[in-house]
Amino acid sequence: MADHLLSWMTFAPVIGAAVIAGLPGRYKDLTKWIAAAATAVPLLLAVQLFLQFDRTTADMQFTEHYTWIKSFNIEYFMGVDGLSVPMVLLTALLSFLCIIASWRIEKAVKGYFSLFLLLEAGMMGVFCALDFFLFYVFWEVMLLPMYFLIGIWGGPRKEYAAIKFFLYTLAGSVLMLLAMIAFYYNVKDPVTGGHTFNMLHMMDQANHGGILDLANVRFVIWMGLFIGFAIKVPVFPFHTWLPDAHVEAPTAVSVILAGVLLKMGTYGLLRISYPMLPDQAVGFMVPMAILGAVNILYGAFCAMAQTDMKKLVAYSSVSHMGYVLLGMSAMNEVGINGAVLQMFNHGTITAMMFLCVGVIYDRAHHRDINGFGGLGLQMPLYTTVFSFALFAAVGLPGLSGFVSEAMVFIGAFPTHRTITVVSALGIVVGAAYVLWMLQRVFLGEKNAKYDSLPEISARELFTLVPIGIIVLVLGVYPMPVLDLMKVSLNHLIKVVAG
């Protein structure tokens, strides 16, 4: 397994999905255990990856390189660097916990778990692929399971949410497809002289030629890629699929959506757009910062207006992804490290929040913020856990969200003074909507209707506590993750901003 670590991480879930698909539908428990095993494999390998990853180099590691389609120079090329490893870790962790969190799924168990495993494979593949074609395939493969997971196991407006998600994402990715083909024909493989999909070759400006020498073409390609990734992040004004999808999706799928899928957008920008079109990235700094600020403030204000807990968390994601954009636009080491750390932290914190919302929804069968009250008396342990997650989201010092947000602001301030100052207001609004929700749900008069709500169960705690520990540890000592990415990101920023 050590030789093909990344392939095993990516395809172990596929094997699991195939086994489950072949299993008769009546073995529901066995199905769940197989799914848990199939996600435990990548998790264990992720631990190995974490331990063995060389933190002193910006080169790709654990690479696997094979010819796939010779006549079109398509390769199976996998590898990770400091940018991808945190995302791989996040994916492995959240996928495993989400399988546990889905234990009470009763409808079409076989379908649910095999689709979930396919989803994990797609996400892993995206973060490991170094061949653009391969990257695109993984990027799209994820859409199918996601569509069905929302559409079959989702809430009342699931059909609308599922197709909206699908159409938005596909519209973005076909633009990426064209950009990819444009790269293919205008980038030369330095060894063979032929066209190539190798991302590392595409990142080397010396290999660019043809229409890639024209500034306006580069701008068009940049915009195509940017829109494709922006839809995924989602950047205002492409964000409208997100509240629908997050709200209608079942809990575990919301966790994956917010925890991992959104990161694919910013990951794409950093893995593809930035190094392949550095001149355009620098030219787009200010618009990117403005979009980041809009995301932060618009998302926060929208969150404040919500009465559905899940929708509130969904809009908080829009807001928090804005910090990532702002950090990326800073074009300095602190900013970009903060941005990627924020990607990781948002993944963990928002996962906690969605899992907590799921806990209460399973019991009360609604998520109306105004429909509760005084839950703190009824479910003290649950209240503690949820408050912990909410405070982490606010950016309370000592918890991980604070570190990355602070880094983003420190990085962005010298580059975009006014925009950063305005964005900082987002913290205040963020505190407002979170505390207001906390107050309405957990404090105040106890609602007699919920006298018999059971406390959070051991299984639910099992999904929340590991993430909570990570949030706490990274809040006090963020170096385990920062060390992973520092060298690669500093190299990236040197390439882009000189």
Add this chain to the structure above:
Amino acid sequence: MSMDMLQIPDWSDLGGFLPETVMFGAFLLALLGDLIARRRPAVPFAIALTGALTALALAIAGLDTPERTILGDLVVVDGLAAFFRVLFALVAVATMLISWASEEIMGRSRENKGEYYALIALMTGGMMVMAEARDLLMLYLSLELVSLSSYVMAGYMRNSLRATEASLKYVIFGAVSSGVMLYGLSLLYGLTGSLTYVGIRDALAAGAGDPLSLLTVCVLLLAGLGYKIAMVPFHFWAPDVYEGAPTPVAAFFSVGPKAAGFAMMIRFFYTTMQPAIDRVDWRLLIAVLSVATMTYANLVAVRQTNVKRLLAYSSIAHAGYLLMGFLMLTAAGLQAILFYLLVYALMNLGAFLFVIALNNSLKSEHIDDYAGLGFRSPWAAAMMIVFLFSLTGLPPTAGFIGKFYLFAAVMQEGWYWLAIVGVLNSVVSLFYYMKIARTMYFTKAPADAPAVPIAPLHYVMMVLLAAPTLALGLYWGGFKDLADRAIQHFTAI
């Protein structure tokens, strides 16, 4: 008329013409068998199927034989023709097998089951000749042979009002467009003084024809050929015919004659009209038609509630995608078309097969009646999802690879606006393909929904079509080579 027309055909010419001969022979024998063994459709079916399988074997064996012209210069057997022969034989075999288990074709009340298989054999032979024609007479003859047999097939259910209407519409549309085309052919003959493609090409290269008359010729010819491939604005027959004809017939029409139309267009335009491109920019004309075709069809498909009509518009849209590759005039474009046609045959037959298989028990093609099929018939529905994803062009299916090569060919030649229109169109198409998926999986079946048993033969065929649709999305090297080899010696490029 040139002298070589008068050459006396040599018997040895038949050697290169074997698959076609087998198909025509199978047609005659199947008719005869039907006559002798009345009420036992198994006899003509077996004859036609044996013929198609033999033709398939011969066509595969003939893939690498060198180019030769036959019957003077009337037809040519080259890599391109050899490729299409394999495709047509495959489609014929698949259609016959699918039809055999279809209630629409084999139901108790049908009395002309034998003829049906004979007609498929005849049409397949005709389509093969369409791909080989290198002379205006042969072009018209083979086109009409295919058209006439398809009119009869469309009206196969002769006591169904819908089918009769469809068939009549088809005849009228077909007659008009082929008449229009014939006029164009006569103009072309008048301009160049030759009936053979080679003669026409030489005359055009020497400067025959002024821009206006050449444009007229192109437009008139496109009426006839565009009708065969269901290109906007000559597509009006397609939805009605697909809806009215028995579903297996619609499946066959959407794949076979369409591919034959493309084969004919490729040979005609690439061989003869290329020298005229300085006087009439027919590439731009076709680019506009391509955009109109896919955009119109995709937008209209969104509103369909009948699966057959929906698939009809989808197949019109696919003609639009294919036209993009056609007008590139490059090897990459042609290879992309050939590969796409192969993939399209798999996935489109697959999607139609699902409709046919369900029609046996549901007796309906209304999308709403597919509610809950994802749970009532999970494996078949899952395979349908593969076909639908492939038709949309999503990885990891063959449809994505096909579209990828098409767009790559378009981008390579710098037609960026066309590529953008093309990809946006596939986003629109996602919506209506997913309409079927949505009904099958997200909508609960009504309590009184009938059971949906699927004929074992249909199951087998579905697996045989779904497996390559998926497998070619993961590794397509060999199939792509097949398409690439087909045009290696195609002298027009």
